[in-house]
Amino acid sequence: MKVLIVGANGQIGRHLVQLLSESQEHTPKAMIRLEEQISYFNSLGVESVLTSLEGSADEIADAMEGCDAVVFTAGSGGATGADKTLLIDLDGAAKTIKAAEQTGTERFLMVSAIHADRREMWGEDIAPYYVAKHHADNILRASGLVYTIVRPGLLTNDPGTGRIRATENLDSGPIPREDVAQVLLHCLDNEHVFNKTFEIISGDDEIEEALDRL
Amino acid sequence: MKVLIVGANGQIGRHLVQLLSESQEHTPKAMIRLEEQISYFNSLGVESVLTSLEGSADEIADAMEGCDAVVFTAGSGGATGADKTLLIDLDGAAKTIKAAEQTGTERFLMVSAIHADRREMWGEDIAPYYVAKHHADNILRASGLVYTIVRPGLLTNDPGTGRIRATENLDSGPIPREDVAQVLLHCLDNEHVFNKTFEIISGDDEIEEALDRL
Numbered sequence: 001m002k003v004l005i006v007g008a009n010g011q012i013g014r015h016l017v018q019l020l021s022e023s024q025e026h027t028p029k030a031m032i033r034l035e036e037q038i039s040y041f042n043s044l045g046v047e048s049v050l051t052s053l054e055g056s057a058d059e060i061a062d063a064m065e066g067c068d069a070v071v072f073t074a075g076s077g078g079a080t081g082a083d084k085t086l087l088i089d090l091d092g093a094a095k096t097i098k099a100a101e102q103t104g105t106e107r108f109l110m111v112s113a114i115h116a117d118r119r120e121m122w123g124e125d126i127a128p129y130y131v132a133k134h135h136a137d138n139i140l141r142a143s144g145l146v147y148t149i150v151r152p153g154l155l156t157n158d159p160g161t162g163r164i165r166a167t168e169n170l171d172s173g174p175i176p177r178e179d180v181a182q183v184l185l186h187c188l189d190n191e192h193v194f195n196k197t198f199e200i201i202s203g204d205d206e207i208e209e210a211l212d213r214l
Numbered sequence: 215m216k217v218l219i220v221g222a223n224g225q226i227g228r229h230l231v232q233l234l235s236e237s238q239e240h241t242p243k244a245m246i247r248l249e250e251q252i253s254y255f256n257s258l259g260v261e262s263v264l265t266s267l268e269g270s271a272d273e274i275a276d277a278m279e280g281c282d283a284v285v286f287t288a289g290s291g292g293a294t295g296a297d298k299t300l301l302i303d304l305d306g307a308a309k310t311i312k313a314a315e316q317t318g319t320e321r322f323l324m325v326s327a328i329h330a331d332r333r334e335m336w337g338e339d340i341a342p343y344y345v346a347k348h349h350a351d352n353i354l355r356a357s358g359l360v361y362t363i364v365r366p367g368l369l370t371n372d373p374g375t376g377r378i379r380a381t382e383n384l385d386s387g388p389i390p391r392e393d394v395a396q397v398l399l400h401c402l403d404n405e406h407v408f409n410k411t412f413e414i415i416s417g418d419d420e421i422e423e424a425l426d427r428l
Contacts, residue, residue, distance in 0.1 A: 056333065081297075082295060082297040086342040086345040090304075091348075119270065120270070135349055138353075142356060
């Protein structure tokens with residue numbers, strides 16, 4: 001499959017692009033926001049496309065040209081305000097989902113956040129972010145797309161271990177971004193996780209095994 | 215009908231409570247956030263209930279007890295940041311919709327904003343607000359409730375004229391809050407506007423007539 005990575009220049013995005021470019025089965029296409037980010041993907045020999053999530057769904061649909069799947073791993077990040085959370089994490093996701101529907105790009109993976117369906121666990125400071133993620137996930141689930149919603153715990157930059165715990169509802173726990181990217185790779189054409197939502201943290205199970213148990 | 219007004223202490227909310235308390239057919243129940251707001255509604259002889267939109271859907275469902283309809287006219291307002299826009303205008307609305315579904319309160323009127331479905335008309339500063347309103351409206355339309363989404367133009371405190379223009383897509387224009395409240399009153403049991411979304415500004419048509427033409 002050719003896979004559009006939305007948020008390819010983010011930390012999970014870069015790991016995933018790397019994994020896909022090394023894979024025999026898949027080819028990444030990096031959707032990025034800034035011209036200065038192109039050279040990094042050129043150096044990997046990875047195709048990139050310059051498209052803003054603040055643009056229209058039609059522009060995002062153009063970026064999806066030739067792709068069979070989409071991974072949404074973009075986020076406005078902690079340094080910006082809730083205004084960008086609304087524009088990127090919620091509306092950017094909604095427009096990407098619409099673009100996938102328009103172009104018939106049926107397979108859609110969403111990087112969400114642990115506890116995004118459990119309002120009682122949202123701390124006051126993080127609640128606005130969770131509102132955006134929760135409703136973006138709901139929009140995806142209500143779409144006609146073949147979705148998988150992956151909800152990692154606390155993201156770290158530790159090296160990946162290849163071992164996770166995955167179920168519908170987890171307590172909190174850390175997980176390296178590298179392992180999240182591995183999970184996404186393993187989800188792409190795994191029919192067992194089609195139309196499922198689940199949470200992941202570091203654990204004892206090999207990724208394939210953990211996904212098959214869902 | 216007994217009608218729960220969510221955001222009863224807001225400017226449109228107060229007009230609507232007044233109209234409903236004078237009406238022969240309907241009775242208002244004012245949902246408010248602060249204890250100090252109770253006395254105003256007591257002085258009108260109007261029942262009120264103290265419930266925060268930042269609470270749970272179950273708490274909002276309790277407030278809905280005994281009601282046949284809901285009017286959502288709450289908003290975090292321009293003085294707060296986009297974090298409250300996410301929590302109130304989007305998630306507060308989503309929880310109120312869920313509460314109406316839970317309690318079988320089928321009739322649901324939403325006060326939205328002109329151009330909320332037309333991203334190309336969202337100015338940069340107002341865009342985050344529009345994202346919240348747009349997606350709250352979509353959640354309502356996807357629910358099983360009998361909705362009417364009313365999208366006024368620029369709200370003013372001028373006295374109402376009782377005359378409006380109403381269609382699916384309008385250019386901009388002002389409308390007194392008093393007229394918006396009158397429109398809401400006329401929508402409540404008007405089957406012609408069930409499951410419709412439309413925009414209103416001041417105009418030449420009497421309200422009943424304008425609604426019947428939709």
